Amino acid sequence: MSSLEDELFPSTPGKFKTDRTHIINRHFHRCFASTTTIFLWALFFIAFTASYFSFWSFLHTGNRYFKASWGGIQWEKQIRNSARIRRPGGMSVLVTGAAGFVGSHVSLALKKRGDGVVGLDNFNNYYDPSLKKARQSLLNSHGILVVEADLNNAGLLAKLFDVLAFTHVLHLAAQAGVRYAMENPNSYVHSNIAGLVALLEICKSADPQPAIVWASSSSVYGLNEKAPFSESDRTDRPASLYAATKKAGEEIAHTYNHIYGLSITGLRFFTVYGPWGRPDMAYFSFTRNILQGKTITIYRGKNGADLARDFTYIDDIVRGCLGSLDTSGESTGSGGKKWGPAPYRNFNLGNTSPVKVPTLVNILEKHLKVKAKRKIVEMPGNGDVPFTHANISLAQREFGYKPTTNLQTRLKKFVRWYLSYYGYTRKDIQ
Numbered sequence: 065m066s067s068l069e070d071e072l073f074p075s076t077p078g079k080f081k082t083d084r085t086h087i088i089n090r091h092f093h094r095c096f097a098s099t100t101t102i103f104l105w106a107l108f109f110i111a112f113t114a115s116y117f118s119f120w121s122f123l124h125t126g127n128r129y130f131k132a133s134w135g136g137i138q139w140e141k142q143i144r145n146s147a148r149i150r151r152p153g154g155m156s157v158l159v160t161g162a163a164g165f166v167g168s169h170v171s172l173a174l175k176k177r178g179d180g181v182v183g184l185d186n187f188n189n190y191y192d193p194s195l196k197k198a199r200q201s202l203l204n205s206h207g208i209l210v211v212e213a214d215l216n217n218a219g220l221l222a223k224l225f226d227v228l229a230f231t232h233v234l235h236l237a238a239q240a241g242v243r244y245a246m247e248n249p250n251s252y253v254h255s256n257i258a259g260l261v262a263l264l265e266i267c268k269s270a271d272p273q274p275a276i277v278w279a280s281s282s283s284v285y286g287l288n289e290k291a292p293f294s295e296s297d298r299t300d301r302p303a304s305l306y307a308a309t310k311k312a313g314e315e316i317a318h319t320y321n322h323i324y325g326l327s328i329t330g331l332r333f334f335t336v337y338g339p340w341g342r343p344d345m346a347y348f349s350f351t352r353n354i355l356q357g358k359t360i361t362i363y364r365g366k367n368g369a370d371l372a373r374d375f376t377y378i379d380d381i382v383r384g385c386l387g388s389l390d391t392s393g394e395s396t397g398s399g400g401k402k403w404g405p406a407p408y409r410n411f412n413l414g415n416t417s418p419v420k421v422p423t424l425v426n427i428l429e430k431h432l433k434v435k436a437k438r439k440i441v442e443m444p445g446n447g448d449v450p451f452t453h454a455n456i457s458l459a460q461r462e463f464g465y466k467p468t469t470n471l472q473t474r475l476k477k478f479v480r481w482y483l484s485y486y487g488y489t490r491k492d493i494q
Protein backbone atom coordinates (compact mmCIF):
# COMPACT_ATOMS: atom_id res chain seq x y z
CA MET A 65 0.00 0.00 0.00
CA SER A 66 1.45 3.36 -0.95
CA SER A 67 1.64 5.98 1.78
CA LEU A 68 2.20 9.71 1.45
CA GLU A 69 5.81 9.11 2.39
CA ASP A 70 6.16 6.73 -0.55
CA GLU A 71 4.94 9.43 -2.91
CA LEU A 72 7.46 11.99 -1.64
CA PHE A 73 10.49 9.80 -2.16
CA PRO A 74 11.36 7.47 -5.05
CA SER A 75 10.91 3.85 -4.08
CA THR A 76 14.44 2.98 -5.22
CA PRO A 77 16.59 6.04 -4.60
CA GLY A 78 19.84 6.22 -6.57
CA LYS A 79 18.76 3.53 -9.06
CA PHE A 80 19.97 5.38 -12.18
CA LYS A 81 22.78 7.28 -10.56
CA THR A 82 25.82 5.34 -11.81
CA ASP A 83 24.48 4.98 -15.37
CA ARG A 84 24.02 8.73 -15.79
CA THR A 85 27.24 10.02 -14.17
CA HIS A 86 29.31 10.39 -17.34
CA ILE A 87 26.56 12.30 -19.17
CA ILE A 88 26.25 14.72 -16.29
CA ASN A 89 30.04 15.25 -16.22
CA ARG A 90 30.12 16.10 -19.94
CA HIS A 91 27.34 18.70 -19.53
CA PHE A 92 29.09 20.15 -16.51
CA HIS A 93 32.37 20.76 -18.36
CA ARG A 94 30.66 22.23 -21.41
CA CYS A 95 28.56 24.63 -19.39
CA PHE A 96 31.35 25.94 -17.21
CA ALA A 97 33.80 26.41 -20.07
CA SER A 98 33.56 30.20 -20.28
CA THR A 99 33.72 32.92 -17.58
CA THR A 100 30.49 34.46 -18.84
CA THR A 101 28.73 31.20 -18.23
CA ILE A 102 30.30 31.02 -14.76
CA PHE A 103 29.04 34.52 -14.01
CA LEU A 104 25.54 33.66 -15.22
CA TRP A 105 25.54 30.49 -13.19
CA ALA A 106 26.64 32.44 -10.12
CA LEU A 107 23.79 34.92 -10.61
CA PHE A 108 21.36 32.10 -11.04
CA PHE A 109 22.67 30.41 -7.91
CA ILE A 110 22.27 33.58 -5.79
CA ALA A 111 18.77 34.20 -7.10
CA PHE A 112 17.83 30.61 -6.45
CA THR A 113 19.18 30.66 -2.87
CA ALA A 114 17.41 33.94 -2.10
CA SER A 115 14.06 32.74 -3.36
CA TYR A 116 14.50 29.44 -1.53
CA PHE A 117 14.96 31.22 1.81
CA SER A 118 12.16 33.71 1.30
CA PHE A 119 9.86 30.87 0.31
CA TRP A 120 10.59 29.03 3.58
CA SER A 121 10.24 32.15 5.63
CA PHE A 122 6.86 32.79 3.96
CA LEU A 123 5.80 29.24 4.70
CA HIS A 124 6.87 29.60 8.33
CA THR A 125 5.06 32.88 9.06
CA GLY A 126 2.19 31.95 6.82
CA ASN A 127 1.71 28.70 8.67
CA ARG A 128 1.71 30.47 11.99
CA TYR A 129 -0.87 32.88 10.73
CA PHE A 130 -3.21 30.36 9.22
CA LYS A 131 -2.85 27.55 11.73
CA ALA A 132 -2.80 29.50 15.02
CA SER A 133 -6.01 29.44 17.03
CA TRP A 134 -5.35 33.09 17.79
CA GLY A 135 -4.45 36.24 15.90
CA GLY A 136 -6.09 37.99 12.97
CA ILE A 137 -8.58 40.82 12.66
CA GLN A 138 -11.60 38.69 13.49
CA TRP A 139 -9.93 37.32 16.61
CA GLU A 140 -8.99 40.80 17.80
CA LYS A 141 -12.58 41.91 17.32
CA GLN A 142 -13.81 38.99 19.44
CA ILE A 143 -11.32 39.92 22.17
CA ARG A 144 -12.54 43.52 22.21
CA ASN A 145 -16.19 42.46 22.30
CA SER A 146 -15.59 40.04 25.12
CA ALA A 147 -13.70 42.68 27.12
CA ARG A 148 -16.26 45.45 26.57
CA ILE A 149 -17.18 47.18 29.83
CA ARG A 150 -20.91 47.73 30.32
CA ARG A 151 -21.09 49.62 33.61
CA PRO A 152 -19.66 52.94 34.76
CA GLY A 153 -16.34 52.44 36.52
CA GLY A 154 -16.18 48.81 35.35
CA MET A 155 -13.05 46.81 34.64
CA SER A 156 -11.71 44.71 31.81
CA VAL A 157 -10.30 41.53 33.26
CA LEU A 158 -8.08 38.85 31.78
CA VAL A 159 -9.05 35.66 33.62
CA THR A 160 -6.48 32.89 33.33
CA GLY A 161 -7.80 29.40 34.00
CA ALA A 162 -11.21 30.65 32.88
CA ALA A 163 -12.40 27.17 31.90
CA GLY A 164 -11.49 25.94 35.39
CA PHE A 165 -13.81 25.61 38.36
CA VAL A 166 -13.22 28.95 40.11
CA GLY A 167 -12.32 30.71 36.85
CA SER A 168 -15.61 29.94 35.13
CA HIS A 169 -17.67 31.04 38.14
CA VAL A 170 -15.86 34.34 38.62
CA SER A 171 -15.83 35.09 34.87
CA LEU A 172 -19.62 34.78 34.79
CA ALA A 173 -20.06 36.92 37.89
CA LEU A 174 -17.85 39.65 36.42
CA LYS A 175 -19.70 39.58 33.12
CA LYS A 176 -23.08 39.66 34.82
CA ARG A 177 -22.23 42.81 36.73
CA GLY A 178 -21.06 44.56 33.55
CA ASP A 179 -17.31 44.03 33.54
CA GLY A 180 -15.42 42.94 30.46
CA VAL A 181 -13.85 39.48 30.56
CA VAL A 182 -11.43 37.61 28.33
CA GLY A 183 -10.54 34.08 29.37
CA LEU A 184 -7.39 32.07 28.84
CA ASP A 185 -7.04 28.34 29.42
CA ASN A 186 -4.76 25.57 28.17
CA PHE A 187 -7.45 22.86 28.56
CA ASN A 188 -4.90 20.35 29.81
CA ASN A 189 -6.01 16.82 30.64
CA TYR A 190 -5.21 16.76 34.36
CA TYR A 191 -8.91 16.04 34.64
CA ASP A 192 -11.61 15.42 32.01
CA PRO A 193 -11.18 18.26 29.47
CA SER A 194 -14.80 17.81 28.33
CA LEU A 195 -15.89 19.38 31.61
CA LYS A 196 -13.65 22.36 30.84
CA LYS A 197 -15.14 22.55 27.34
CA ALA A 198 -18.64 22.51 28.82
CA ARG A 199 -17.70 25.40 31.09
CA GLN A 200 -16.24 27.20 28.08
CA SER A 201 -19.52 26.79 26.17
CA LEU A 202 -21.37 28.20 29.12
CA LEU A 203 -19.08 31.24 29.16
CA ASN A 204 -19.40 31.63 25.38
CA SER A 205 -23.16 31.72 25.70
CA HIS A 206 -22.69 34.73 27.98
CA GLY A 207 -20.42 36.49 25.50
CA ILE A 208 -17.12 35.52 27.10
CA LEU A 209 -14.33 34.39 24.82
CA VAL A 210 -11.92 31.82 26.25
CA VAL A 211 -8.66 31.72 24.30
CA GLU A 212 -7.04 28.30 24.23
CA ALA A 213 -3.36 28.75 25.06
CA ASP A 214 -0.75 28.08 27.69
CA LEU A 215 0.52 30.79 30.04
CA ASN A 216 4.03 30.11 28.82
CA ASN A 217 3.06 31.27 25.34
CA ALA A 218 4.69 34.70 25.68
CA GLY A 219 3.81 35.68 22.10
CA LEU A 220 0.13 35.19 22.73
CA LEU A 221 0.16 36.99 26.08
CA ALA A 222 1.97 39.95 24.51
CA LYS A 223 -0.56 40.01 21.68
CA LEU A 224 -3.49 40.02 24.12
CA PHE A 225 -2.08 43.05 25.92
CA ASP A 226 -1.37 44.64 22.54
CA VAL A 227 -4.98 44.34 21.57
CA LEU A 228 -6.36 45.39 24.93
CA ALA A 229 -5.30 47.43 27.95
CA PHE A 230 -6.64 45.12 30.66
CA THR A 231 -7.28 46.96 33.91
CA HIS A 232 -7.03 43.72 35.93
CA VAL A 233 -5.71 40.20 35.66
CA LEU A 234 -7.36 37.46 37.69
CA HIS A 235 -4.77 34.71 37.55
CA LEU A 236 -6.32 31.36 38.42
CA ALA A 237 -4.57 29.07 35.94
CA ALA A 238 -2.42 26.56 37.80
CA GLN A 239 -1.52 22.95 38.16
CA ALA A 240 -3.84 22.10 41.05
CA GLY A 241 -4.00 19.09 43.34
CA VAL A 242 -1.87 18.31 46.35
CA ARG A 243 -1.10 14.63 45.85
CA TYR A 244 -0.61 14.61 42.05
CA ALA A 245 2.62 16.58 42.58
CA MET A 246 4.39 13.31 43.40
CA GLU A 247 3.37 11.86 40.04
CA ASN A 248 4.10 14.83 37.82
CA PRO A 249 6.32 17.38 39.58
CA ASN A 250 7.28 19.15 36.36
CA SER A 251 3.75 20.20 35.57
CA TYR A 252 3.75 22.24 38.82
CA VAL A 253 6.97 23.99 37.88
CA HIS A 254 5.69 24.58 34.33
CA SER A 255 2.39 26.19 35.35
CA ASN A 256 2.82 27.52 38.86
CA ILE A 257 6.36 28.89 38.53
CA ALA A 258 7.30 29.37 34.86
CA GLY A 259 3.72 30.28 33.85
CA LEU A 260 3.40 32.78 36.68
CA VAL A 261 6.68 34.46 35.78
CA ALA A 262 5.68 34.58 32.09
CA LEU A 263 2.46 36.35 33.02
CA LEU A 264 4.11 38.80 35.43
CA GLU A 265 6.72 39.65 32.81
CA ILE A 266 3.97 40.70 30.40
CA CYS A 267 2.05 42.58 33.12
CA LYS A 268 5.13 44.46 34.25
CA SER A 269 5.76 45.68 30.68
CA ALA A 270 2.14 46.53 29.92
CA ASP A 271 1.33 50.21 29.78
CA PRO A 272 -0.79 50.84 31.76
CA GLN A 273 0.03 47.95 34.07
CA PRO A 274 -2.97 45.95 35.28
CA ALA A 275 -3.63 45.12 38.93
CA ILE A 276 -3.26 41.40 39.60
CA VAL A 277 -5.27 39.08 41.83
CA TRP A 278 -4.16 35.46 41.83
CA ALA A 279 -4.86 32.10 43.44
CA SER A 280 -2.50 31.02 46.14
CA SER A 281 -3.61 28.23 48.46
CA SER A 282 -4.31 27.32 52.07
CA SER A 283 -1.68 24.65 51.57
CA VAL A 284 1.05 27.28 52.07
CA TYR A 285 0.43 26.90 55.83
CA GLY A 286 1.86 23.40 55.52
CA LEU A 287 2.84 22.01 58.89
CA ASN A 288 1.51 25.05 60.77
CA GLU A 289 -0.30 23.83 63.88
CA LYS A 290 -1.57 27.12 65.21
CA ALA A 291 -5.30 27.38 64.49
CA PRO A 292 -7.04 29.15 62.94
CA PHE A 293 -4.48 30.03 60.26
CA SER A 294 -3.77 33.76 59.99
CA GLU A 295 -1.95 35.47 57.15
CA SER A 296 0.87 36.38 59.56
CA ASP A 297 1.50 32.71 60.50
CA ARG A 298 4.54 30.80 59.29
CA THR A 299 4.36 29.59 55.69
CA ASP A 300 7.88 28.28 55.34
CA ARG A 301 7.14 24.60 55.95
CA PRO A 302 5.15 23.36 52.94
CA ALA A 303 4.16 19.69 53.02
CA SER A 304 3.89 19.17 49.26
CA LEU A 305 5.54 20.37 46.08
CA TYR A 306 2.19 21.89 45.14
CA ALA A 307 2.24 23.98 48.33
CA ALA A 308 5.89 24.85 47.75
CA THR A 309 5.11 26.21 44.26
CA LYS A 310 2.24 28.30 45.66
CA LYS A 311 4.48 29.63 48.39
CA ALA A 312 7.18 30.38 45.79
CA GLY A 313 4.47 32.16 43.79
CA GLU A 314 3.83 34.49 46.73
CA GLU A 315 7.54 35.34 46.91
CA ILE A 316 7.78 35.83 43.15
CA ALA A 317 4.73 38.10 43.30
CA HIS A 318 6.39 40.12 46.04
CA THR A 319 9.47 40.62 43.88
CA TYR A 320 7.44 41.95 40.95
CA ASN A 321 5.53 44.22 43.29
CA HIS A 322 8.74 45.50 44.82
CA ILE A 323 10.71 46.10 41.64
CA TYR A 324 8.06 46.97 39.07
CA GLY A 325 5.22 48.42 41.13
CA LEU A 326 2.63 45.80 40.18
CA SER A 327 -0.38 45.74 42.50
CA ILE A 328 -0.65 42.09 43.55
CA THR A 329 -3.15 40.27 45.76
CA GLY A 330 -2.76 36.57 46.58
CA LEU A 331 -5.83 34.63 47.68
CA ARG A 332 -5.32 31.57 49.85
CA PHE A 333 -8.31 29.43 48.90
CA PHE A 334 -9.44 26.77 51.39
CA THR A 335 -10.67 23.54 49.68
CA VAL A 336 -13.28 25.10 47.39
CA TYR A 337 -16.34 23.02 46.43
CA GLY A 338 -19.56 23.45 44.49
CA PRO A 339 -21.34 22.90 41.16
CA TRP A 340 -19.05 22.64 38.11
CA GLY A 341 -16.29 21.61 40.54
CA ARG A 342 -13.04 19.72 40.07
CA PRO A 343 -13.35 15.94 39.60
CA ASP A 344 -9.98 15.33 41.29
CA MET A 345 -11.20 16.68 44.62
CA ALA A 346 -12.48 14.41 47.38
CA TYR A 347 -16.12 15.63 47.53
CA PHE A 348 -16.39 15.10 43.75
CA SER A 349 -14.63 11.73 43.44
CA PHE A 350 -16.46 10.42 46.54
CA THR A 351 -19.77 11.33 44.90
CA ARG A 352 -18.82 9.55 41.69
CA ASN A 353 -17.64 6.41 43.50
CA ILE A 354 -20.57 6.26 45.90
CA LEU A 355 -23.00 6.44 42.97
CA GLN A 356 -21.09 3.73 41.12
CA GLY A 357 -21.06 1.48 44.18
CA LYS A 358 -17.26 1.67 44.43
CA THR A 359 -15.30 1.80 47.66
CA ILE A 360 -13.99 5.18 48.76
CA THR A 361 -10.73 5.54 50.64
CA ILE A 362 -10.81 7.85 53.62
CA TYR A 363 -7.48 8.94 55.03
CA ARG A 364 -6.89 9.15 58.73
CA GLY A 365 -4.17 11.09 60.52
CA LYS A 366 -1.79 10.17 63.33
CA ASN A 367 -3.30 8.22 66.25
CA GLY A 368 -6.45 7.58 64.22
CA ALA A 369 -7.43 11.26 64.15
CA ASP A 370 -9.83 12.26 61.41
CA LEU A 371 -8.57 14.74 58.80
CA ALA A 372 -10.51 17.98 58.51
CA ARG A 373 -10.86 20.74 55.94
CA ASP A 374 -12.26 24.24 56.03
CA PHE A 375 -14.44 23.48 52.98
CA THR A 376 -15.45 26.75 51.30
CA TYR A 377 -18.39 27.17 48.97
CA ILE A 378 -17.75 28.56 45.49
CA ASP A 379 -20.20 31.49 45.87
CA ASP A 380 -18.23 32.78 48.86
CA ILE A 381 -15.00 32.44 46.88
CA VAL A 382 -16.55 34.38 43.97
CA ARG A 383 -17.51 37.19 46.36
CA GLY A 384 -13.96 37.13 47.73
CA CYS A 385 -12.46 37.39 44.24
CA LEU A 386 -14.73 40.31 43.30
CA GLY A 387 -13.95 42.07 46.59
CA SER A 388 -10.21 41.65 46.00
CA LEU A 389 -10.45 42.97 42.45
CA ASP A 390 -12.54 45.95 43.59
CA THR A 391 -10.04 46.92 46.29
CA SER A 392 -6.83 45.99 44.47
CA GLY A 393 -5.61 49.57 44.07
CA GLU A 394 -3.42 50.57 41.18
CA SER A 395 -0.12 49.38 39.83
CA THR A 396 2.44 52.14 39.86
CA GLY A 397 5.01 51.17 37.25
CA SER A 398 5.73 51.74 33.61
CA GLY A 399 8.66 51.19 31.32
CA GLY A 400 10.24 48.70 33.73
CA LYS A 401 10.32 51.18 36.67
CA LYS A 402 8.01 51.86 39.55
CA TRP A 403 6.98 55.39 40.48
CA GLY A 404 5.77 54.62 44.00
CA PRO A 405 4.75 51.73 46.24
CA ALA A 406 1.90 49.53 45.02
CA PRO A 407 -0.35 47.28 47.14
CA TYR A 408 0.95 43.80 47.97
CA ARG A 409 -1.61 41.72 49.85
CA ASN A 410 -2.41 38.12 50.80
CA PHE A 411 -5.80 36.99 52.13
CA ASN A 412 -7.31 33.81 53.47
CA LEU A 413 -10.56 32.92 51.75
CA GLY A 414 -11.94 30.12 53.89
CA ASN A 415 -15.12 29.21 55.71
CA THR A 416 -13.88 29.31 59.34
CA SER A 417 -15.50 26.01 60.30
CA PRO A 418 -13.48 22.86 59.52
CA VAL A 419 -15.42 19.66 58.84
CA LYS A 420 -14.02 16.15 59.28
CA VAL A 421 -13.73 14.09 56.12
CA PRO A 422 -16.00 11.28 57.45
CA THR A 423 -18.64 13.94 58.15
CA LEU A 424 -18.34 15.08 54.53
CA VAL A 425 -19.08 11.49 53.51
CA ASN A 426 -22.10 11.33 55.86
CA ILE A 427 -23.55 14.44 54.23
CA LEU A 428 -22.99 13.04 50.74
CA GLU A 429 -24.68 9.77 51.72
CA LYS A 430 -27.69 11.71 52.92
CA HIS A 431 -28.03 13.76 49.74
CA LEU A 432 -27.30 10.86 47.43
CA LYS A 433 -29.46 8.46 49.40
CA VAL A 434 -26.76 5.83 48.94
CA LYS A 435 -24.56 4.25 51.59
CA ALA A 436 -20.85 4.64 50.92
CA LYS A 437 -18.50 1.66 51.03
CA ARG A 438 -15.71 3.08 53.18
CA LYS A 439 -12.16 1.96 53.51
CA ILE A 440 -10.22 3.82 56.19
CA VAL A 441 -6.46 3.95 55.70
CA GLU A 442 -3.65 5.79 57.37
CA MET A 443 -2.82 9.03 55.55
CA PRO A 444 0.03 8.24 53.16
CA GLY A 445 3.01 10.61 53.29
CA ASN A 446 2.02 12.29 50.04
CA GLY A 447 1.68 15.93 50.92
CA ASP A 448 -1.58 16.00 52.84
CA VAL A 449 -1.92 18.08 55.99
CA PRO A 450 -4.10 16.96 58.92
CA PHE A 451 -6.41 19.98 58.98
CA THR A 452 -7.01 23.48 57.65
CA HIS A 453 -8.85 26.30 59.39
CA ALA A 454 -9.02 29.88 58.15
CA ASN A 455 -9.03 33.09 60.08
CA ILE A 456 -10.72 35.44 57.62
CA SER A 457 -10.73 38.67 59.63
CA LEU A 458 -8.25 40.38 57.31
CA ALA A 459 -10.42 39.81 54.21
CA GLN A 460 -13.47 40.78 56.24
CA ARG A 461 -11.87 44.09 57.21
CA GLU A 462 -10.52 44.86 53.71
CA PHE A 463 -13.53 44.04 51.57
CA GLY A 464 -16.27 42.67 53.79
CA TYR A 465 -15.64 38.99 53.03
CA LYS A 466 -18.11 36.93 55.05
CA PRO A 467 -18.70 33.28 54.19
CA THR A 468 -22.39 32.61 54.60
CA THR A 469 -22.76 28.97 53.76
CA ASN A 470 -22.27 25.63 55.45
CA LEU A 471 -21.27 22.31 53.99
CA GLN A 472 -24.52 20.57 54.93
CA THR A 473 -26.76 22.79 52.81
CA ARG A 474 -24.34 23.64 50.01
CA LEU A 475 -23.26 20.08 49.24
CA LYS A 476 -26.88 19.55 48.29
CA LYS A 477 -26.45 22.11 45.52
CA PHE A 478 -23.35 20.31 44.29
CA VAL A 479 -25.14 16.94 44.32
CA ARG A 480 -28.07 18.37 42.41
CA TRP A 481 -25.72 19.76 39.75
CA TYR A 482 -23.74 16.50 39.61
CA LEU A 483 -26.83 14.37 39.06
CA SER A 484 -28.16 16.58 36.33
CA TYR A 485 -24.79 17.12 34.59
CA TYR A 486 -24.06 13.40 34.46
CA GLY A 487 -27.62 12.52 33.49
CA TYR A 488 -28.87 10.70 36.58
CA THR A 489 -32.59 10.59 37.10
CA ARG A 490 -34.41 10.50 40.44
CA LYS A 491 -35.04 6.80 39.84
CA ASP A 492 -31.30 6.08 39.63
CA ILE A 493 -30.71 7.13 43.23
CA GLN A 494 -33.74 5.70 44.97
Ligand SMILES: O=C(O)[C@H]1O[C@H](OP(=O)(O)OP(=O)(O)OC[C@H]2O[C@@H](n3ccc(=O)[nH]c3=O)[C@H](O)[C@@H]2O)[C@H](O)[C@@H](O)[C@@H]1O
Pocket residue numbers: 240241242280281282283284333334335336344345346347361362363364371372373421448
Ligand atom coordinates in the same frame (compact mmCIF):
# COMPACT_ATOMS: atom_id res chain seq x y z
O1 LIG B 1 -7.37 24.53 49.93
C1 LIG B 1 -6.35 24.21 49.38
O2 LIG B 1 -5.32 24.76 49.64
C2 LIG B 1 -6.33 23.06 48.42
O3 LIG B 1 -7.57 22.38 48.51
C3 LIG B 1 -7.61 21.18 47.80
O4 LIG B 1 -6.72 20.26 48.40
P1 LIG B 1 -7.27 19.33 49.55
O5 LIG B 1 -7.68 20.12 50.75
O6 LIG B 1 -6.26 18.27 49.74
O7 LIG B 1 -8.64 18.78 48.92
P2 LIG B 1 -9.11 17.31 48.51
O8 LIG B 1 -8.16 16.68 47.58
O9 LIG B 1 -10.51 17.43 48.09
O10 LIG B 1 -9.03 16.50 49.90
C4 LIG B 1 -9.89 16.85 50.98
C5 LIG B 1 -9.66 15.90 52.12
O11 LIG B 1 -10.08 14.60 51.73
C6 LIG B 1 -9.04 13.66 52.00
N1 LIG B 1 -9.09 12.59 50.99
C7 LIG B 1 -8.84 12.85 49.69
C8 LIG B 1 -8.91 11.88 48.74
C9 LIG B 1 -9.22 10.59 49.14
O12 LIG B 1 -9.30 9.64 48.32
N2 LIG B 1 -9.46 10.34 50.44
C10 LIG B 1 -9.41 11.32 51.39
O13 LIG B 1 -9.65 11.05 52.59
C11 LIG B 1 -7.75 14.46 51.95
O14 LIG B 1 -6.78 13.81 52.73
C12 LIG B 1 -8.20 15.78 52.53
O15 LIG B 1 -8.14 15.72 53.92
C13 LIG B 1 -7.25 21.40 46.34
O16 LIG B 1 -7.10 20.17 45.68
C14 LIG B 1 -6.02 22.24 46.16
O17 LIG B 1 -5.87 22.55 44.79
C15 LIG B 1 -6.18 23.49 47.00
O18 LIG B 1 -5.13 24.36 46.85
